[in-house]
Structure formats: C-alpha cells, structure tokens
Amino acid sequence: MSRVPQTDDRDVAKPAFDPVAAPWFFPxxxxxxxxxFRWFLxxxxxxxxxxxxxxxxxxxxxxxxxxxxxxxxxxxxxSVDDEIARxxxxxxxxxxxxxxxxxxxxxxxxxxxxxxxxxxxxxxxQRVLAEAIREIHETTSTRVLLSTVIERHDGQPYLLRSxxxxxxxxxxxxxxxVPADRHWREYQFVHTCEGETLPxxxxxxxxxxxxxxxAPKVAGGGEMEWKALEGGKAVTRRxxxxxxxxxxxxxxxxxxxxxxxxxxxxxRAGRVWTLAELEQYAASKPADSALRDTIVFLGFDAExxxxxxxHGPMEPGMYLHGTALHDLTHGTAIRPAPLxxxxxxxxxxxxxxxxxxxWVRSIxxxxxxxxxxxAAILGFGWFAILxxxxxxxxxxxxAAMLWGASVFLEVGRRWSFEARERTRRDAMLGFYFSPxxxxxxxxxxxxxxxxxxxxxxxxxxxxxxxxxxxxxxxERVFELLNRLxxxxxxxxxxxxxxxxxxxxxxxxxxxxxxxxxxxxxDRALRAALEIHTALEARRESPDADELDGWLxxxxxxxxxxxxxxxVGSRSYRDYNIVGDSVNTTARIESQTKNYAASILAxxxxxxxxxxxxxxxxxxxxQVKGKSRPTELYAVFAGGGEEEGRRAYEAAFRLYESxxxxxxxxxxxxxxxxxxxxxxxxxxxxxxxxxxxxxxPPPQWAGVHELRSK
Numbered sequence: 057m058s059r060v061p062q063t064d065d066r067d068v069a070k071p072a073f074d075p076v077a078a079p080w081f082f083p084x085x086x087x088x089x090x091x092x093f094r095w096f097l098x099x100x101x102x103x104x105x106x107x108x109x110x111x112x113x114x115x116x117x118x119x120x121x122x123x124x125x126x127x128x129x130x131x132x133x134x135s136v137d138d139e140i141a142r143x144x145x146x147x148x149x150x151x152x153x154x155x156x157x158x159x160x161x162x163x164x165x166x167x168x169x170x171x172x173x174x175x176x177x178x179x180x181x182q183r184v185l186a187e188a189i190r191e192i193h194e195t196t197s198t199r200v201l202l203s204t205v206i207e208r209h210d211g212q213p214y215l216l217r218s219x220x221x222x223x224x225x226x227x228x229x230x231x232x233x234v235p236a237d238r239h240w241r242e243y244q245f246v247h248t249c250e251g252e253t254l255p256x257x258x259x260x261x262x263x264x265x266x267x268x269x270x271a272p273k274v275a276g277g278g279e280m281e282w283k284a285l286e287g288g289k290a291v292t293r294r295x296x297x298x299x300x301x302x303x304x305x306x307x308x309x310x311x312x313x314x315x316x317x318x319x320x321x322x323x324r325a326g327r328v329w330t331l332a333e334l335e336q337y338a339a340s341k342p343a344d345s346a347l348r349d350t351i352v353f354l355g356f357d358a359e360x361x362x363x364x365x366x367h368g369p370m371e372p373g374m375y376l377h378g379t380a381l382h383d384l385t386h387g388t389a390i391r392p393a394p395l396x397x398x399x400x401x402x403x404x405x406x407x408x409x410x411x412x413x414x415w416v417r418s419i420x421x422x423x424x425x426x427x428x429x430x431a432a433i434l435g436f437g438w439f440a441i442l443x444x445x446x447x448x449x450x451x452x453x454x455a456a457m458l459w460g461a462s463v464f465l466e467v468g469r470r471w472s473f474e475a476r477e478r479t480r481r482d483a484m485l486g487f488y489f490s491p492x493x494x495x496x497x498x499x500x501x502x503x504x505x506x507x508x509x510x511x512x513x514x515x516x517x518x519x520x521x522x523x524x525x526x527x528x529x530x531e532r533v534f535e536l537l538n539r540l541x542x543x544x545x546x547x548x549x550x551x552x553x554x555x556x557x558x559x560x561x562x563x564x565x566x567x568x569x570x571x572x573x574x575x576x577x578d579r580a581l582r583a584a585l586e587i588h589t590a591l592e593a594r595r596e597s598p599d600a601d602e603l604d605g606w607l608x609x610x611x612x613x614x615x616x617x618x619x620x621x622x623v624g625s626r627s628y629r630d631y632n633i634v635g636d637s638v639n640t641t642a643r644i645e646s647q648t649k650n651y652a653a654s655i656l657a658x659x660x661x662x663x664x665x666x667x668x669x670x671x672x673x674x675x676x677x678q679v680k681g682k683s684r685p686t687e688l689y690a691v692f693a694g695g696g697e698e699e700g701r702r703a704y705e706a707a708f709r710l711y712e713s714x715x716x717x718x719x720x721x722x723x724x725x726x727x728x729x730x731x732x733x734x735x736x737x738x739x740x741x742x743x744x745x746x747x748x749x750x751x752p753p754p755q756w757a758g759v760h761e762l763r764s765k
Contacts, residue, residue, distance in 0.1 A: 082467075083409040083462040090454050094398075102392075104453035105437075108303075109390065110239055110366045112438045113304050117367060121442075124303035125327070125382045128265075130350045131308075132329045133357040133372055134172070140331070140566035150174060150181040154188035155330065159338050161198040164348035167203045167264045168192075169257060170218070171232060171355030171374040174582060179221040197263040202259060204229045206249050213249050221399065230260025234376050240363045243302050243380045243389070245295040248278045255280060257297060258380035261351055300389040301449060303382075307367035308358075308375045308557055341498060353378050359665070390441060393450040405433065405455045409462040419467060426463035430456045506621035511568035511633065511640040512576035512661065513618070514553070514584055516544060519608040519649065520563035536603045537561060547586040551579040554620075556632055566642075567631050569620040577615050577664035581691070584611045584655050587668075588693045612645025613657035613691075615664040636682075642687065644677045647663035651675070651690060653734035660686030670695040672739040676712075678761040684761040690733045700726065702733045707738070711745060720745035 070480065095103040116122050134140065134156075143152045153174065160168050174185060185565035189200045202218040218224050229248040231254050234240055245259045253274045255263060263271035263282070272282040273296065279296045308328070326346050329337075337346070355361060355374030362370035383389035408429070416422050420708075436454025517594035518540060525533055540560060548555060548565035550572075556564040565583065567576035591607045594600060648656045651674050662671060670692040678685050723742035729735040744760065 065564065072093045078666045079297065080098075080410045080413070081408045082728055083413070085467075086458050086461045086465065090458055091399075091402065093328060094614060101451075101454065104457075105259075105451055106237075106239070106300075107448055108434070108437055108453050109241065109301060109441060109449055110468075112441045113366045113439075116308040116442055117310070121657065122412070125378060126385060127327075128166075128350050129378045129381060130165075130327055130347060130352045131378060132331065132334055132352055132354045132374070132375060133195070133358075133374075134331060134355065135357045138362055139250065139636075148181050148184070148601075150177060150185040156334075157185075157188055157192060157200060158334060160248030160347065160352055160354070161196045161200075163334075163338055163342075163345040164196075165198050165352045166169070166349045167261055167351045169230070169351060169353045169374075169377070170203055171257065171353055171361075171377060172257045173203050173205055173216065173232070174218045175216050175220055182219045182224075184224035188567075189227060197475050199228060199585070201228045201230055201257070201260055202257065203232045206233050206247060206518065208572045215249055215252070215254075224405050228260055228264050230257035232257050232377070234363075234373070234374075235441055236286075238364060239366055240373075241301050241304070241366065243300050243376065244280060244297055244382070245300070245384065246280050246297050248297060251276055253280065255295075256380065257377040258384055261353075261377070261381050262384055265351055266552060272534040289420065295384075298391075298531075300380075300383070300391050302376060302379045303390050303563050304366045305449070307365075308371040309368065345447055349379065376509070387686065388444070393440070397448070398451040398454075399646055400648070401436075401450055401452075401455050402458060406431075406456050409459060409466075411467050413462075417440060419470065422463060422466065423756050426460060433459060446607075453709045460691050498685045503565075505617045507570070508617060508635075509569055509572060510576070510614045510616065511566045511620070511637060512573075512613070512664065513616045514565045514580045514611060514613055514636050515611045515645045516563045516611045517636070517645050517648075518606070519610065520606065521561040524606060530692070532603060536606055539594075539603065540591075540607060540609070542588050543590045547583045550586070551583045553579065553583060554633075564633070564638070565616070566620075569618070569633065575666060577613075578644050579663055580613055580661075581657075581665060581669060584613060585693055586690070587611065605736065610642045610645050610653070611655045612643075612648065614641040614644055615658065615659045615661040616640065621626045640679070640682070640686065644686065647675075647688060651734075652687070652732040653690040654693060654733075655691040657689045657691055658666060659689065662687075662689050670697075670701075672701045672733070672737075673708065673753040674704075676734070676759050678759050680762050690737070692733075697731050697734065700729050700731055704734055704738060709742070711741060714752075714756050716745040716749035716752070721725045 078565050090101075097216050102251055127155070140152070147155075151445055153170075157170075161632065174182070190201075192198050192200055202224060204215055204217045207216045208214070209654040217229065219227070230291065231249075233247065234243075234387075235242045235244070243258070244517075245256050247254050247256060253276075255272055259272055266282075267586060270283050274293065275281040277296075279291055279294055282291050283293045283375050350459075353374040355372055358370040358372050361372050361373040362625050366373070380389070412422070412429075413423055413665070416425060433456040434452055437450055438454075440446050440448050440450050440452070512638055519539075524536070537558075540561075541563060544563045544565070545555065551567070553565040553567050554569060556566070564581070566572050567579045573579065587609075588611065591609065594604050597604070616635075616637035618637040620633045622635070644656050644658055648654065653674065656674075657671065659673075662668065671689045673687055674690045675688045677684050677688060703722070703726055707719050707726070710722060711720035720742050721751050722743060723738040725757065727733055727737035729738065
C-alpha cells in the first residue's frame with residue numbers, strides 16, 4: 057500500500073505582503089505621507105490651507121455675510137500729496153503730525169493709534185511732537201499710542217521706538233510688526249524682544265481704551281493678561297505670542313462698509329477719513345463729534361504703506377491692526393487648528409476611505425463618493441473657519457487631498473489587481489503564481505550573485521555588555537544599544553559607508569562595496585575617529601547619566617578582500633559581507649582590550665591609508681586559524697605621546713631582534729606610563745619577554761602566536 061506524502065507546514069513559505077490586494081494600504085500610505093509632510097515641512101504644508109482661508113473670507117464678503125468692524129474703530133489716512141509735502145517743508149514732519157493729533161483730540165477721540173514710526177530726526181523736532189502728546193494727555197481725555205518696531209541688525213533683534221530723544225518711552229506703545237506673507241494674514245498679539253514683553257499695536261490700543269486698572273499687564277513668560285466683564289462676571293483673559301489669523305471681513309475700500317463722501321454723518325458714521333476731510337470736519341465745529349469715544353488709527357495710505365490682503369492687492373497697513381483689534385475685542389480671531397483636531401480629521405478620512413473601498417464595488421460609485429467626500433471635507437473647512445465659536449483653520453485641503461489621492465490610488469489598485477488576475481488566468485498552461493513567487497521571478501539575478509573586491513571593514517564591540525545584560529533592566533540595555541548604534545550609524549553614513557545588520561552589541565560597517573572606493577580606508581578611519589570622539593564627549597558631558605558610562609567600545613579596522621551580495625533563503629534575503637576580511641577584523645577588535653586600545657588597525661589597513669595617522673605598532677601576532685601574521689597598530693585618536701611611542705618602538709625593535717632581557721627592561725620602564733595603551737601594551741610585552749627569556753621560542757621571527765581567538 058502506498059503512503060500519502062505528508063506536508064510539514066513549517067516548509068511552506070508565508071506569502072509576502074501584497075499592497076495590490078489590500079484596500080487599506082494606500083489610504084494609510086497617503087496618510088503617513090501627508091502627516092510626514094506636515095511634520096517636516098509645516099510651512100509648505102500650511103500654504104494650501106491659507107489659500108483656502110483666503111477663499112472663504114472672500115466668498116463670505118462677496119455673499120454679504122460679513123459683519124462690519126466695530127463702529128468704534130476708525131481710520132485716518134495720511135496721503136503724501138503736495139499739501140502734506142508743503143507742510144513738511146514749512147513746519148516739519150513732527151510739527152505737522154502734532155497738528156493732526158491735536159485735531160483728533162479736539163474731536164474727542166478716545167484713543168489715537170499712530171501707525172507711523174517717528175524715530176528719526178532732530179531732538180528739537182521730536183520734542184515738538186512729544187510736548188503735543190503731553191498736552192493732549194493733560195488737557196483732554198484722549199490717549200495717544202505710539203508705534204514701536206522690532207528691527208534686526210546683524211541677525212539680532214532690537215527695538216526701534218518712536219521719539220527716542222524726547223522721552224518716548226513714557227508714552228503707551230505697541231509693536232507694529234506683522235509677519236510678511238502674500239496676504240499679510242498672520243498676527244501676533246504679544247511680542248518679546250530685548251528681555252521685554254510688549255503688546256502688539258492692536259492689544260496696546262485695546263489697553264489704552266480701558267481704565268488703567270483693567271488694561272493688559274505683563275504676566276510673565278511672554279504673556280499678558282487683563283480682566284474683562286462677561287455676563288456680569290469678571291473673567292481673566294490672556295494673550296501670548298502664538299499665531300492667529302486676521303478675520304478680514306471685506307476690502308478697506310468697500311463702499312458698503314465705508315462712506316467717505318458725506319461728512320455730515322450721524323454719530324459713529326464715516327469709517328475712513330482723509331486728513332483734508334478731517335480738518336474740514338473739525339473746522340465746522342460739530343456739536344456732536346462723529347469721532348467721539350472712538351479708537352482712531354492714524355497711518356499712511358495704501359500708496360505709501362500698501363499691503364496685499366484677502367480682499368485687495370494694496371490696502372493700508374493700519375487696516376491689519378484695526379482688524380486685529382476687532383478680533384481681540386469680539387473674540388473673532390481665526391486660530392490654527394490644534395494638532396489633535398487635524399489628526400482626528402485625517403484618521404477619520406482614512407478610515408472612511410478604507411470602509412468605502414471595502415464596500416463600494418462600482419468604480420462609478422467610487423468616483424462619485426470621491427467628489428462628494430472632497431466637497432464635504434472642504435465644506436467642513438469653511439464651516440470651521442466662518443462659524444462663530446469655532447473659527448479655527450483645520451487642515452481641510454490636506455484631508456481632501458488624502459481622500460482624493462486615496463480614491464485615485466484605489467482606482468489604480470483595482471485596475472492593477474484585475475489586470476494581474478487576468479494575466480494569471482490567461483497564463484500559458486494555466487500557471488498560477490503567488491505574490492511571493494512572482495516577486496522572486498522579477499528580481500534582478502545579477503544583484504543576488506556574490507561579488508569580490510577590496511573593502512575596508514570597521515567592527516566595534518561594547519565593553520562589559522554581557523555583565524550589563526545579566527544585571528541591567530531590559531529597557532536600559534536596549535536604550536544603551538540605541539544610543540551607541542545611533543552614533544555609529546551616523547558616523548558611518550556620513551562617510552558613505554555600507555551597514556551590515558546589528559548582531560547583539562556588535563556594529564559592522566564597510567567601504568568599497570557595492571561600488572569600488574579608492575579611499576575606503578580613509579573613510580573608515582574618519583568614521584572610527586568620529587565614533588571615538590562622540591562617545592568620549594558623551595561620557596564626559598555634564599548631562600551624562602549612568603548609561604553613558606557604559607559607552608566604551610573597541611574598534612577594529614582591516615583592509616582586504618571580501619565577498620558581498622544577497623544571501624539567504626527564498627523567504628528572506630539580506631545584502632551582506634562575508635569572507636576572511638570580516639573574520640580578521642573581528643580578531644583585531646577582540647584584541648583591543650588586551651592592549652587598552654580604543655582603535656586597533658591591521659598593517660594592511662594602515663598601508664591602504666593615503667595619509668598615516670598617529671599610530672603605534674603595538675604587536676605582531678599569529679592569529680589562530682590564520683597562516684599569515686597580523687600587525688596590530690594602535691591609533692592615537694588625539695595624537696601626542698611622541699616620546700612614549702618612540703620609547704615603545706625602541707623596545708619593540710629589541711623584542712623583534714630576540715634580545716628579550718633588554719626588551720623586558722625597556723617595556724617595564726613604560727609600565728606606569730599615563731597613557732593607558734602604552735602602559736598596558738608595555739606590561740603585556742614585558743611579561744612575554746620575561747617568559748621568552750626564560751624559555752626562548754624556537755625559530756623566533758618576531759611574531760607571537762595567539763593560543764585563542
């Protein structure tokens with residue numbers, strides 16, 4: 057009776073992961089790519105979201121849904137025309153500005169916000185303006201607020217204040233800096249410079265309009281706080297240097313918002329004034345001033361201080377501060393969405409995509425769901441921006457891209473899957489290939505054949521690792537290995553080295569493969585020196601902990617022939633290096649502790665260097681299992697010790713010549729040398745010379761035979 061052949065499940069190779077067969081793979085792949093993009097390039101990732109913010113604000117204004125700015129906020133624009141030029145020439149710029157401030161004070165403005173830096177000019181000119189402000193403060197209830205700008209000199213920030221020669225610091229001031237962008241949409245309510253915490257022009261204007269006891273005060277840590285009444289209760293409000301986005305409602309010149317043609321307007325009308333209109337209105341001596349109890353921004357017009365905004369290519373810069381003041385007082389500033397909200401949005405979209413791809417079979421319905429999904433996500437973005445109480449800028453464009461790209465890739469995945477299945481069905485003789493077999497067939501056979509060549513090998517080993525594994529916690533052991541391998545990997549990659557797999561606490565890197573390298577030994581030496589220096593600096597750092605004390609390694613260096621290529625089985629392959637050069641490097645590294653050498657190199661490695669480092673031939677040995685002797689050179693990472701090295705070399709020549717008694721005395725003279733490598737190596741060879749002097753070796757050729765690996 058015939059026996060049925062038995063199959064061992066362990067002999068069946070597990071199929072490799074196939075992304076074409078997984079509907080969840082591409083949504084998660086796109087999710088990972090977008091999150092990485094946001095993490096590493098946040099400024100670039102934010103640009104599409106800011107574009108969507110501009111569209112939302114502009115669409116709201118065109119639809120007539122924008123609320124106007126607070127009626128207490130007014131603007132007076134200074135146009136540099138012939139009349140102003142004449143006044144500057146006759147009276148001076150500072151005296152002219154003083155006249156404007158007195159005119160506004162006479163019209164009972166509560167706060168005059170000067171969005172112009174008056175920091176230049178003669179001291180007497182500055183005093184004219186300063187005295188006018190003091191007079192306004194003493195004789196009226198109007199407060200004048202000056203501008204301060206953060207400038208930079210040689211990369212260092214400094215404050216440029218108004219009226220620096222006339223006691224400008226005694227007046228209220230606000231920072232006018234607004235981050236430059238295509239649409240100047242970003243704002244910051246609190247700034248820090250030269251150790252000071254200062255309000256922005258908008259926050260300072262808000263403070264100047266309130267009683268001094270309720271004005272914003274510095275709370276420390278780059279924050280300001282103040283008390284406000286809400287629902288009959290006093291609450292504490294804070295502002296810091298975090299970013300907000302201006303809730304720009306419409307153009308500065310929108311006729312529905314501003315009416316500059318009719319000056320005979322009722323109280324609180326006429327938002328934008330020219331100086332001519334202002335002076336004409338003041339000359340009429342109105343009984344009830346239209347500017348009474350208002351906050352008036354005085355600044356240059358768009359031609360002099362024009363900035364692009366969402367609604368106009370050139371609008372006065374003071375409009376930004378006025379909008380920021382409105383956002384502050386009404387809580388309408390748009391803030392960047394917190395990270396958790398963006399993460400929830402992205403993960404929700406990815407999960408919905410996975411669910412849709414699993415349930416929706418028709419390509420047509422899939423495309424329809426893509427259009428509906430993109431519209432819903434973008435609509436949510438506008439809802440979050442424009443809805444009172446929300447007013448955050450989520451990563452809606454990024455989430456829409458996640459949905460759209462996932463659908464696009466899903467369509468491609470389905471097409472590829474169907475095409476592959478058709479190919480399988482139609483294959484000659486009805487062959488059916490698993491993904492693992494198909495992947496194996498398509499591999500480049502040349503890449504898996506071994507190649508031989510000259511390479512430089514670096515191998516390191518951690519001292520005391522076995523003891524640490526026996527006594528230390530598992531987490532701390534792996535933390536130590538990660539610290540060590542991070543330093544070693546960075547050093548090797550910086551020199552364009554190739555890395556082999558980590559084996560316990562050993563690290564192996566090589567140069568000269570897969571592509572030949574003329575300076576392989578030089579690169580390996582530089583990497584070894586960098587590793588030695590980095591570990592020494594880490595151990596001696598004031599921040600070093602108990603784990604850093606274990607970062608003591610031995611490094612072996614060798615240059616010779618080796619084989620590189622893919623090795624492994626059908627289910628697993630690895631590109632690796634094998635051969636006698638790797639074994640020799642391991643033997644050399646194992647000797648570093650015997651000679652107290654941080655870096656020990658073979659004679660072949662030293663000969664391959666284009667420039668010889670400070671090194672010392674500490675021994676010439678016959679390694680077990682090898683027919684040729686190996687020269688061991690200790691590399692002195694910091695150089696120096698020339699006198700000690702010369703003394704060692706003289707003793708070593710005596711040792712090589714067979715004069716063991718004299719050599720022993722010479723080595724013993726170095727046994728207490730302060731350099732550990734010289735002292736340890738001298739003691740080792742001194743003891744060997746005493747043994748050889750007592751029992752001379754037969755056929756001495758200057759090579760010591762090692763009895764163990």
